Amino acid sequence: MKENISEFIKTKDFLVCVDSDGCAMDTMDVKHQKCFGPKAIEVWGIETITDRFMEIWNDVNLYSRTRGINRFKGLVLTFELAAKEGLEIPSLASVKEWTETTNELSNPSLEREIAKTNDEQLMKALEWSHAVNQAITELSDDDEPFPGVKEGLARIEADADVAIVSSANSGAVRDEWTRHQLTPHVQVMLGQEAGTKTHCIGELKKFGYDNKRILMVGDAPGDLEAAEKNNVYYYPILVGKEGFSWERLANEALGKLLDGTFNDKYQKQLIEEFHSNLK
Known part of the structure:
Protein backbone atom coordinates (compact mmCIF):
# COMPACT_ATOMS: atom_id res chain seq x y z
CA MET A 1 0.00 0.00 0.00
CA THR A 27 -13.20 3.65 15.96
CA MET A 28 -15.03 6.93 15.71
CA ASP A 29 -17.11 6.80 18.89
CA VAL A 30 -14.30 5.57 21.11
CA LYS A 31 -11.80 8.10 19.74
CA HIS A 32 -14.11 11.04 20.42
CA GLN A 33 -15.35 9.81 23.79
CA LYS A 34 -11.95 8.72 25.15
CA CYS A 35 -9.45 10.91 23.28
CA PHE A 36 -10.64 14.02 21.41
CA GLY A 37 -13.14 15.39 23.94
CA PRO A 38 -11.34 14.42 27.17
CA LYS A 39 -8.00 15.77 25.94
CA ALA A 40 -9.63 19.13 25.10
CA ILE A 41 -10.98 19.27 28.66
CA GLU A 42 -7.53 18.45 30.01
CA VAL A 43 -5.48 20.82 27.82
CA TRP A 44 -7.77 23.83 28.34
CA GLY A 45 -8.48 23.03 32.01
CA ILE A 46 -12.27 23.10 31.71
CA GLU A 47 -13.04 20.18 34.03
CA THR A 48 -15.86 22.13 35.71
CA ILE A 49 -17.98 21.84 32.55
CA THR A 50 -16.95 18.27 31.62
CA ASP A 51 -20.42 16.73 31.33
CA ARG A 52 -22.03 19.41 29.16
CA PHE A 53 -18.87 19.90 27.10
CA MET A 54 -18.78 16.18 26.25
CA GLU A 55 -22.47 16.26 25.29
CA ILE A 56 -21.80 19.14 22.89
CA TRP A 57 -18.61 17.50 21.62
CA ASN A 58 -20.34 14.21 20.82
CA ASP A 59 -23.28 15.95 19.18
CA VAL A 60 -20.98 17.99 16.91
CA ASN A 61 -18.63 15.16 16.00
CA LEU A 62 -20.78 12.03 16.08
CA TYR A 63 -24.53 12.46 16.09
CA SER A 64 -25.42 15.39 13.82
CA ARG A 65 -24.83 16.58 10.30
CA THR A 66 -21.37 17.82 11.24
CA ARG A 67 -20.35 14.20 11.95
CA GLY A 68 -16.85 13.55 10.64
CA ILE A 69 -15.84 17.21 10.68
CA ASN A 70 -12.09 17.83 10.75
CA ARG A 71 -10.71 17.72 14.30
CA PHE A 72 -9.71 21.39 14.38
CA LYS A 73 -13.00 22.62 12.93
CA GLY A 74 -14.86 20.38 15.38
CA LEU A 75 -12.83 21.84 18.23
CA VAL A 76 -13.69 25.41 17.23
CA LEU A 77 -17.38 24.64 16.72
CA THR A 78 -17.70 22.88 20.07
CA PHE A 79 -16.06 25.80 21.90
CA GLU A 80 -18.33 28.26 20.08
CA LEU A 81 -21.49 26.33 20.97
CA ALA A 82 -20.37 26.00 24.59
CA ALA A 83 -19.74 29.75 24.76
CA LYS A 84 -23.20 30.46 23.29
CA GLU A 85 -24.71 28.47 26.15
CA GLY A 86 -22.91 30.73 28.61
CA LEU A 87 -20.36 28.17 29.70
CA GLU A 88 -16.99 29.52 30.83
CA ILE A 89 -14.65 28.54 28.04
CA PRO A 90 -11.57 30.14 26.41
CA SER A 91 -11.73 31.85 23.04
CA LEU A 92 -10.31 30.02 20.03
CA ALA A 93 -10.49 33.00 17.66
CA SER A 94 -6.96 32.45 16.32
CA VAL A 95 -7.61 28.76 15.76
CA LYS A 96 -10.84 29.56 13.94
CA GLU A 97 -9.06 32.04 11.69
CA TRP A 98 -6.40 29.45 10.88
CA THR A 99 -9.01 26.78 10.03
CA GLU A 100 -10.69 29.21 7.66
CA THR A 101 -7.52 30.26 5.84
CA THR A 102 -5.19 27.25 5.75
CA ASN A 103 -5.28 24.87 2.79
CA GLU A 104 -4.23 21.94 4.99
CA LEU A 105 -5.91 21.15 8.31
CA SER A 106 -3.09 19.13 9.84
CA ASN A 107 -0.45 19.25 12.56
CA PRO A 108 2.40 20.14 10.14
CA SER A 109 0.34 23.04 8.74
CA LEU A 110 -0.41 24.22 12.27
CA GLU A 111 3.28 24.01 13.17
CA ARG A 112 4.15 26.22 10.19
CA GLU A 113 1.58 28.81 11.28
CA ILE A 114 2.94 28.78 14.85
CA ALA A 115 6.46 29.35 13.50
CA LYS A 116 5.15 32.50 11.77
CA THR A 117 2.89 33.86 14.51
CA ASN A 118 3.99 32.37 17.84
CA ASP A 119 0.28 32.43 18.73
CA GLU A 120 -0.56 30.86 22.10
CA GLN A 121 -4.01 29.65 21.05
CA LEU A 122 -2.48 27.80 18.12
CA MET A 123 0.14 26.28 20.42
CA LYS A 124 -2.62 24.97 22.68
CA ALA A 125 -4.44 23.49 19.68
CA LEU A 126 -1.27 21.72 18.59
CA GLU A 127 -0.64 20.45 22.13
CA TRP A 128 -4.19 19.07 22.15
CA SER A 129 -3.81 17.45 18.72
CA HIS A 130 -0.56 15.73 19.74
CA ALA A 131 -2.18 14.56 22.99
CA VAL A 132 -5.09 13.12 21.01
CA ASN A 133 -2.74 11.24 18.68
CA GLN A 134 -0.86 9.79 21.64
CA ALA A 135 -4.09 8.74 23.34
CA ILE A 136 -5.27 7.05 20.14
CA THR A 137 -2.12 4.90 20.04
CA GLU A 138 -3.18 3.52 23.42
CA LEU A 139 -6.57 2.36 22.08
CA SER A 140 -5.25 -0.67 20.17
CA ASP A 141 -7.64 -3.06 21.92
CA ASP A 142 -10.64 -0.90 21.11
CA ASP A 143 -10.51 -0.76 17.30
CA GLU A 144 -11.93 -3.18 14.78
Missing part, protein backbone atom coordinates in the same frame (compact mmCIF):
# COMPACT_ATOMS: atom_id res chain seq x y z
CA LYS A 2 1.42 3.35 -1.08
CA GLU A 3 1.16 6.37 1.18
CA ASN A 4 1.91 9.08 -1.36
CA ILE A 5 -0.27 9.94 -4.32
CA SER A 6 2.82 10.41 -6.47
CA GLU A 7 3.48 6.67 -6.09
CA PHE A 8 -0.06 5.62 -7.00
CA ILE A 9 -0.52 3.54 -10.15
CA LYS A 10 -3.90 3.18 -11.84
CA THR A 11 -4.59 -0.50 -12.58
CA LYS A 12 -8.36 -0.58 -13.25
CA ASP A 13 -11.06 1.56 -14.87
CA PHE A 14 -12.97 2.03 -11.61
CA LEU A 15 -11.92 3.76 -8.38
CA VAL A 16 -13.50 3.37 -4.94
CA CYS A 17 -12.38 5.80 -2.23
CA VAL A 18 -13.07 4.70 1.35
CA ASP A 19 -13.09 6.77 4.51
CA SER A 20 -11.67 5.14 7.65
CA ASP A 21 -13.05 6.25 11.05
CA GLY A 22 -16.75 5.50 11.41
CA CYS A 23 -16.88 4.10 7.88
CA ALA A 24 -14.55 1.11 7.64
CA MET A 25 -13.20 1.15 11.18
CA ASP A 26 -15.42 1.09 14.27
CA PRO A 145 -13.48 -3.06 11.32
CA PHE A 146 -17.24 -3.02 11.00
CA PRO A 147 -18.84 -6.33 9.96
CA GLY A 148 -18.47 -6.95 6.24
CA VAL A 149 -15.60 -4.51 5.65
CA LYS A 150 -12.87 -7.05 4.88
CA GLU A 151 -15.14 -9.09 2.62
CA GLY A 152 -16.47 -5.94 0.98
CA LEU A 153 -13.00 -4.57 0.24
CA ALA A 154 -11.99 -7.91 -1.29
CA ARG A 155 -15.05 -7.79 -3.60
CA ILE A 156 -14.34 -4.18 -4.55
CA GLU A 157 -10.63 -4.76 -5.17
CA ALA A 158 -11.40 -7.41 -7.78
CA ASP A 159 -12.86 -4.76 -10.10
CA ALA A 160 -11.69 -1.36 -8.84
CA ASP A 161 -8.66 0.44 -7.49
CA VAL A 162 -9.14 1.19 -3.79
CA ALA A 163 -7.91 4.34 -2.01
CA ILE A 164 -8.27 5.24 1.65
CA VAL A 165 -9.34 8.89 1.74
CA SER A 166 -9.48 9.99 5.36
CA SER A 167 -9.17 13.13 7.45
CA ALA A 168 -7.68 11.08 10.29
CA ASN A 169 -4.03 11.03 11.26
CA SER A 170 -2.17 8.86 8.74
CA GLY A 171 -0.17 7.00 11.36
CA ALA A 172 -3.30 5.86 13.18
CA VAL A 173 -5.02 4.82 9.93
CA ARG A 174 -1.96 2.85 8.82
CA ASP A 175 -1.69 1.05 12.16
CA GLU A 176 -5.40 0.17 12.29
CA TRP A 177 -5.70 -1.07 8.71
CA THR A 178 -2.44 -3.04 8.99
CA ARG A 179 -3.40 -4.62 12.33
CA HIS A 180 -6.69 -5.86 10.90
CA GLN A 181 -5.15 -7.04 7.60
CA LEU A 182 -7.13 -4.65 5.40
CA THR A 183 -4.14 -3.08 3.63
CA PRO A 184 -3.73 -5.89 1.04
CA HIS A 185 -6.97 -4.65 -0.54
CA VAL A 186 -5.80 -1.02 -0.83
CA GLN A 187 -3.54 0.65 -3.41
CA VAL A 188 -2.98 3.99 -1.66
CA MET A 189 -3.67 5.62 1.71
CA LEU A 190 -4.34 9.37 1.79
CA GLY A 191 -4.75 10.63 5.35
CA GLN A 192 -5.01 14.04 6.93
CA GLU A 193 -1.54 15.07 5.80
CA ALA A 194 -2.38 14.54 2.11
CA GLY A 195 -4.96 17.33 2.16
CA THR A 196 -8.74 17.54 2.30
CA LYS A 197 -10.89 14.71 0.98
CA THR A 198 -12.05 17.00 -1.83
CA HIS A 199 -8.43 17.66 -2.79
CA CYS A 200 -7.44 13.97 -2.60
CA ILE A 201 -10.31 12.80 -4.81
CA GLY A 202 -9.47 15.57 -7.26
CA GLU A 203 -5.85 14.40 -7.41
CA LEU A 204 -6.91 10.77 -7.96
CA LYS A 205 -9.21 11.85 -10.80
CA LYS A 206 -6.14 13.10 -12.66
CA PHE A 207 -5.11 9.49 -13.25
CA GLY A 208 -7.84 9.28 -15.88
CA TYR A 209 -10.92 7.76 -14.26
CA ASP A 210 -14.32 8.70 -15.66
CA ASN A 211 -16.42 10.55 -13.06
CA LYS A 212 -19.17 7.93 -13.30
CA ARG A 213 -16.66 5.24 -12.45
CA ILE A 214 -15.57 6.80 -9.15
CA LEU A 215 -17.33 6.13 -5.85
CA MET A 216 -16.67 7.78 -2.47
CA VAL A 217 -17.70 5.57 0.45
CA GLY A 218 -18.19 7.44 3.73
CA ASP A 219 -20.30 7.94 6.83
CA ALA A 220 -20.30 11.72 7.19
CA PRO A 221 -21.59 14.81 5.35
CA GLY A 222 -17.98 15.80 4.61
CA ASP A 223 -17.61 12.64 2.53
CA LEU A 224 -20.74 13.49 0.55
CA GLU A 225 -19.51 17.04 0.05
CA ALA A 226 -16.13 15.82 -1.23
CA ALA A 227 -17.89 13.55 -3.73
CA GLU A 228 -20.27 16.26 -4.91
CA LYS A 229 -17.49 18.82 -5.36
CA ASN A 230 -15.71 16.34 -7.62
CA ASN A 231 -18.90 15.30 -9.44
CA VAL A 232 -18.47 11.64 -8.48
CA TYR A 233 -20.84 9.18 -6.81
CA TYR A 234 -21.32 8.76 -3.07
CA TYR A 235 -22.25 5.67 -1.10
CA PRO A 236 -23.22 6.15 2.57
CA ILE A 237 -22.27 3.90 5.45
CA LEU A 238 -25.23 4.54 7.73
CA VAL A 239 -24.53 5.22 11.40
CA GLY A 240 -25.88 2.32 13.46
CA LYS A 241 -26.42 0.24 10.29
CA GLU A 242 -22.80 -0.25 9.23
CA GLY A 243 -22.99 -4.03 8.68
CA PHE A 244 -26.05 -3.66 6.45
CA SER A 245 -24.40 -0.79 4.57
CA TRP A 246 -21.25 -2.78 3.77
CA GLU A 247 -23.28 -5.81 2.69
CA ARG A 248 -25.36 -3.66 0.35
CA LEU A 249 -22.23 -1.98 -1.01
CA ALA A 250 -20.71 -5.34 -1.93
CA ASN A 251 -23.88 -7.01 -3.19
CA GLU A 252 -25.78 -4.14 -4.82
CA ALA A 253 -24.06 -0.75 -5.17
CA LEU A 254 -20.77 -2.11 -6.52
CA GLY A 255 -22.59 -4.02 -9.25
CA LYS A 256 -24.52 -0.90 -10.21
CA LEU A 257 -21.28 1.08 -10.42
CA LEU A 258 -19.70 -1.56 -12.65
CA ASP A 259 -22.65 -2.00 -15.03
CA GLY A 260 -23.54 1.69 -15.25
CA THR A 261 -26.86 1.56 -13.37
CA PHE A 262 -25.56 3.58 -10.40
CA ASN A 263 -27.51 6.53 -11.77
CA ASP A 264 -28.89 9.83 -10.48
CA LYS A 265 -32.11 8.21 -9.25
CA TYR A 266 -30.20 5.61 -7.20
CA GLN A 267 -27.83 8.29 -5.92
CA LYS A 268 -30.75 10.48 -4.79
CA GLN A 269 -32.28 7.54 -2.92
CA LEU A 270 -29.01 6.84 -1.09
CA ILE A 271 -28.46 10.48 -0.13
CA GLU A 272 -32.03 10.88 1.18
CA GLU A 273 -31.56 7.74 3.28
CA PHE A 274 -28.24 9.10 4.55
CA HIS A 275 -29.67 12.48 5.61
CA SER A 276 -32.70 10.93 7.32
CA ASN A 277 -30.36 8.71 9.36
CA LEU A 278 -28.59 11.73 10.91
CA LYS A 279 -30.43 14.14 13.17
